[in-house]
């Protein structure tokens with residue numbers, strides 16, 4: 514929204530009041546959130562909002578009222594991303610809203626590991642066959658489509674599939690897949706239970722990536738944004754230890770991957786050891802690795818499906 518002529522409320526004062534209100538509501542980054550909400554309203558980046566403050570920008574009464582409404586909603590712990598309708602994820606600005614899990618920065622690391630593996634597979638196959646290989650990857654429990662969309666945007670040579678059970682989340686994913694940057698790989702969305710997906714496809718996959726629900730039963734998130742706004746289906750992994758869905762992902766990956774195919778799944782720090790053991794004691798898996806997130810915590814596990822031995 515453009516600034517109105519005859520505007521009468523100073524942006525800097527509005528931001529100060531908003532920051533105080535969000536601090537009072539225990540929002541972890543009150544000034545950043547206030548600036549991002551102003552940016553959403555003014556169709557400006559956070560940097561542009563800061564420049565407007567320095568140059569003494571004024572907003573119309575109507576803009577100020579709309580800004581104050583957004584701030585009041587944020588103070589009620591409605592997620593920032595639901596108010597702006599977007600969430601940054603790697604190179605993308607994804608559309609998100611009620612019914613879809615908001616993508617998290619730690620999942621970006623999981624995508625990085627998957628991209629690295631796809632690049633390695635591509636160079637190895639180019640070296641042996643001398644032609645561009647037809648690689649494919651599937652994202653199990655795609656939510657807003659974050660992982661699949663990032664793979665499609667950053668590795669356009671692959672064919673990408675995405676699986677999601679929730680109808681509401683699948684609608685957000687479809688929207689994001691339709692709005693991928695030009696040149697991205699197309700993504701095929703399958704709305705079904707990831708446990709049933711292997712029975713529905715005939716092809717074999719090179720890579721499986723998943724950020725499944727994994728929160729243990731007794732670890733209800735304390736953050737109101739998560740507890741009250743992320744869908745339950747996206748959070749709880751099943752069973753006391755939350756490992757029911759992560760185990761189901763491993764089983765699905767084994768059924769979907771070709772021999773030599775690779776999977777990675779995100780999990781909680783406390784589940785790293787158990788998942789490593791599950792993979793290491795599985796006779797059909799090899800090369801089990803635990804990966805760290807950006808703060809060095811063990812937050813994902815990968816493994817390779819064994820090649821047939823002669």
Ligand SMILES: C[S@@+](CC[C@H](N)C(=O)[O-])C[C@H]1O[C@@H](n2cnc3c(N)ncnc32)[C@H](O)[C@@H]1O
Nearest residue numbers: 614616654655656677678679706707724726747
């Ligand atoms: C933690 S969220 C992750 C979403 C997205 N991959 C991301 O990283 O932002 C887990 C997702 O798995 C979906 N899900 C849960 N159980 C499922 C199942 N049995 N089959 C397919 N998807 C499922 C949820 O609806 C949710 O979208």
